[in-house]
Amino acid sequence: MRLDHVGISVPDLEAAVTWYREALRLTEEHAFSVQGTGLRGVMLRHSTGFRVELLHLPTAGAGFVADGPLQAAGTLGYGHLCLAVDTPEQVDAEFARLVAAGAGVRMSPRPAPRPGARMAFVSDPYGNLIELIDRDA
Incomplete structure (x- = not known):
């Protein structure tokens, strides 16, 4: 086995895609949506192969945010x-x-x-x- 990607739920998909692309130097592999759920996502990839999948569900609630x-x-x-x-x-x-x-x-x-x-x-x-x-x- 090997790690393929990490998925992160975000409140603003477009803003998150922009930040992750620029900050972590990722490129967009593909965008997707899951019919009937409201879930949308974008898979981003780094030149070394790791991926970050950004997910947005309009009904998602805030989760735990660690100070460190x-x-x-x-x-x-x-x-x-x-x-x-x-x-x-x-x-x-x-x-x-x-x-x-x-x-x-x-x-x-x-x-x-x-x-x-x-x-x-x-x-x-x-x-x-x-x-x-x-x-x-």
Whole structure:
């Protein structure tokens, strides 16, 4: 098995598609709707192969929004999306770029629990956590 995509429910599909495309450098693979449900979605793909599926259902209610990774870990269910970069310096650079693109600051760049690694957390405009880590450390 391998991970294909992560699905994220959003309140404004068009705005979310725009933000994710620009902030995470994704391209649109396809848009879809599920007849009779009101559910619409867009599958986005990164050049490295990972996908983010953005979903919008007009009747969806607000869910839990974590202030940071510790609070997310203390709540059962989805915690965060993690994106790997190649170097510790790229954690800082991508963190700054995402914040400039409108991401919320949840944990500034710092050493990760794994020796030699660096990590940071931001949130998308809807509060979903995105971790940055230099996996090759």
